[in-house]
Amino acid sequence: MSLRIGIPRALLYYRYFPLWNTFFRELGGQVVVSRPSTRRVLEEGFKYADDDVCIPIKMIFGHVLSIKDKVDYLFVPRFLSDSKRGYCCPMLAGLPEMIKYSVPELPPMLSPFVDERYRGTRLSKALSKVGRKLKVGPLRIRRAYAKARGQHDQFQRLMRDGGSIPVLINAFEANGCFPEKPMAEKREDESLKIGVVGHPYSLHDSLFNFDLFRRLKEAKASIYTQERVHLRIIDYHLQGLKKDIYWTLGREILGAAFHLLDSKVVDGLIYVTCFSCGIDSMIEPLVGFRAKGTASPYMALMIDEHTGIGGLVTRLEAFLDTVRRRKFNTDDGHRKSWA
Amino acid sequence: MKITVPHCGQMDIFINALCRRIGPEFIIPPKTSPRTLDLGIKYSPESTCLPFKFILGNFIEALEKGADTICMISDHGPCRVGMYDIVMQNILTEMGYRFNWITMDNNQILRSHLLIFVREQRKRGVSPLDALRALLFSWKKMKVCEEMERLTHKTRPYEVNRGETTRVYGECLRLIDGVANLRELKIAREDALSRLASIEQDRTRHPLKMLITGEGYMVINPHANQDIERRLGEMGVEVTRTMWFTSQIAHATRLDHFKKRSKSKAIRASKRYLPHNIGGECNASIGYAILYAREGYDGVIQLLPFGCILESVAKNILRTVSRDYDIPILTFSLTENLSETTITTRLSAFVDLIQRKIKGKGK
Amino acid sequence: MSTNLAVINEEGNVLCHRYLLTHGQPIRAIQEGLREILSLIPNGMEIHGVGTTGSARQLAGVMVGADVVKNEITAHAVGAIHFFPDARTILEIGGQDSKIIIIRDGLVVDFAMNTVCAAGTGSFLDQQALRLNIPIDQFGQYALRSKSPARIAGRCTVFAESDMVHKQQVGCNLEDIIAGLCEALVRNYLNNVAKGKEILEPIIFQGGVAANEGIRSAFERELGKRIHISKFFNVMGAIGATFLAQEKMDGGGETHFKGFEVINLHCKTRSFECKECENVCEIVAFSIGDEITAYWGDRCGNWENRL
DSSP states (O other): OOOEEEEOSSTTHHHHHHHHHHHHHHTTOEEEEOOOOOHHHHHHHHHHSOTTSOHHHHHHHHHHHHHGGGOSEEEOOEEEESBTTBBOOHHHHSHHHHHHTTSSSOOOEEOOEEETTSGGGSHHHHHHHHHHHTTOOHHHHHHHHHHHHHHHHHHHHHHHTTOOHHHHHHHHHHHSSOOSSOOOOOOTTOOEEEEEEEOHHHHTOTTTTTTHHHHHHHTTEEEEEGGGSOHHHHHHHHHTTOSOOOBHHHHHHHHHHHHHHHHOSSSEEEEEEETTOHHHHHHHHHHHHHHHTSSSOEEEEEEOTTOOHHHHHHHHHHHHHHHHHHHHSTTOOOOOOBO | OEEEOOOOTTHHHHHHHHHHHHOOEEOOOOOOOHHHHHHHHHHSOTTSOHHHHHHHHHHHHHHHTTOOEEEEEEOOSSSGGGGHHHHHHHHHHHTTOOOEEEEEEGGGIIIIIIHHHHHHHHHTTOOHHHHHHHHHHHHHHHHHHHHHHHHHHHHGGGBSSTTHHHHHHHHHHHHHHHOOSHHHHHHHHHHHHHHHHTSOBOTTOOOEEEEEEESHHHHHOTTTTTTHHHHHHHTTEEEEESOOHHHHHHHHTTTTTTSTTOHHHHHHHHTTTSSSOOSTTHHHHHHHHHHHHHTTOSEEEEEEETTOTTHHHHHHHHHHHHHHHTOOEEEEEEOSOOOHHHHHHHHHHHHHHHHHHHHHHHO | OEEEEEEEOTTOOEEEEEEEEOTTOHHHHHHHHHHHHHHHSOTTOOOOOOEEESTTHHHHHHHHTOSEEEOHHHHHHHHHHHHOTTOOEEEEEOSSOEEEEEEETTEEEEEEEEOSOGGGSHHHHHHHHHHHTOOGGGHHHHHHTOSSOOOOOOSOHHHHHHHHHHHHHTTOOHHHHHHHHHHHHHHHHHHTTTTTOOOOSSEEEESGGGGOHHHHHHHHHHHSSOEEOOTTTTSHHHHHHHHHHHHHHHTOOOOOOOOGGGGGSOEEEEEEEOOSSTTOOEEEEEEETTEEEEEEOOSSSTTTTOO
16 A cells, blocks of 8 residues: 555644654555645635634644645544543544535545543554554554554653654654654753743644744753653642643643742743633643742743744743843742743 | 622522522622623633633622632533633632632532532531422522523514513513522412513514524623624524523433433534534534524524634534535624624624525525 | 715616715714715705615614614625626725625625724725825725735734835835735735635625725735726615615605704714613713704613603
């Protein structure tokens, strides 16, 4: 089977790219991932996506448009829940339909339903249904999934050890696999450690994040993202809430943020949020409240379609100045939070 | 204990009935007004949805009035409402208020609402039997209120004097709110029925029939939807809406599976377009539009707060439903800027569009 | 914002029409418009019906004694369909709002309206014309002379302005910048109000902004389709209202028209908050001289039915 399977470079691609890419390649397919986001892609997405939805969703519309004519199948899974205890954003569950009913002239879509809370609808089962649809034998499907899973687990390990998602994506796409050793870059001249949390599909999208990571590196800051925080630590920090945070990503962001604020692992925390993200609208205030009670500088950076680079850069620079001042003048007992 | 709840439809009548029978003292928040919304906007994080802002405003005004216990529903996602409690608690505490909070978990109505309720009452010395009797009485009151409200939907398009139905309905609600037991309730119901029946009507009219569906809070609350049911009624439209206090509870306790136009049925009907139930009212909004289109309704209006993560999916899909079933569907994605023109011009154009379509078909 | 008037005769021909700028004073504008209309119609002509439309349709209706008070979407559609019976899309861009109306088989089947954001409306251009110091009625000519329109970020007027400054700094000529603005407005309109709508020909463009040839040309380029503009493009709503009035009066009855004397009467509106219940509606009271002749704005009907 040498079918071209199109995967839009958006949303859960940033969580599952090694798994999906490996799976389809092992089935014998050719994986076509859309090019990294550009202004053009986003504007195309605007034409078909509703006003109410967040930029990452508009972005995936744009990515779908950019590859739909170049592939035999379009892979847009339907994720209702991606962990035993949490939901994804519900728009991810309705995504294939939203695309199907808005974008004209689509190739056939592969939209397996994934609900990790129940055995019958786990990702492994969902993908094996896709394999069967593509007329691949069950043994090959099982082997492909096992290999894909291995890559996914390695991805998680690499992230926890400090690998950055964009670097890992590039390495993986170039070589088809990860190197054995972690790729954490050691920098001797780093003076600041900055925690950055947010939805991975906003944070690591090259257009959306206005080059945040490069700017932090240029400011001699090392970056500590939420993927480095172990799930057990996240659970520990959320225990005290006595509240079930029922969005998987929301949970991770919140737990990681609490950890980064409380533990002094980092000198300051940035939460990159997206305008009209329902989940961020509930999670970010909780981080903000917590930040007021700790010593760590904190800034919520909200990005939307109208955001001008100038304003964001100014705020980032001001924030880093504060962090530096606080770190290198140790007598400051003033608690503050930044927005 | 001075307990308060958010304004939601006619829920005050239910709570009033309960609390007058067995207490505790119920502090009704002042009627939701522009001030309520302003307070809500001022103290809410910017991207929260509109219902959050209204409800926070209610709570602030109730706390100002002396309430010390807030009772609020919650659920387990994926809708944001399940997170309201923790975020609001933080906001109100930071504002300096002190209060207790009782969470009623929507996913476990019997286990949560019922048991908590009986347990709290037992703490106050009320026997479980009395508590259940009071609950039954209040439930029956709500049923009567809803019956009257449905009648106003049917009556208003025919009314000769604009505003008469609304005025009489207000009287009926006050009547029903005032009764203290089942016997009085029966009498009040007869009285209300006769008052509504004596509204002057012009039965030669042919009202359009429209469905109002969408996100629950926006559908059931006139203060959030610019009083859309009254406006449509006065334009000569018979409206039906999908969100009712008693039907939501019936659905949550799985007692509505076989009812004719139940939420379960709507969700089943929606599977053709959205194969899985993604939560909230999303599937139901799509499914109800289909069910009512099949019954020959003339139009559908979908209401949602701007940015609603569930109804946005429905909004997208309803465009296709509208084409497939040849039924006009108008969506209002409402923000804090609730100006008159937002709704009235579009509503009247929508009604015109449908009336002319029908006239055109008749030729 | 504009105040527009039109008169049709029994055969449905437009006898005269006026387009005035409201300048924030609708009563004065209506009176002025009526005065000008009176001077244009033949002596002794009888008015058999009156229709009002637009955001101040209630005020106008009460002032002149309207037989029909209709929303502007219906009015625009009715007007356009009269001149273009096959029309399937109406694009309407006014000073403060914009609309799209979808018509199939002579009937409105869908519409959308934008009143929230200036980016897709005439005021977007007005502001930039002011900045560039070019009269808005010459905008179109400049745009048509452009060889390669500059790409201007259009989602928001404020950001468009900073983008324009940048383009001027790097040496783009005025024609290209203005053409770029026209394209930006068209893009906004299509991505915003027109999103998801099926735009089929014949396409009719109306509203004050239709005077701008640069916009028309930008639409034609963007859509790849021909755009028609009626000579009555800027008063189509008023014309639609006259046809609606004609429809109504064909059914028989006397007109409610109060006569042209209202031109000289001292009319005033005053608003206040009604305190009779918790709704606190804003009531508008309209008076001629010292006498209040109409109320509106109440939810319950107590004020409207008072007189």
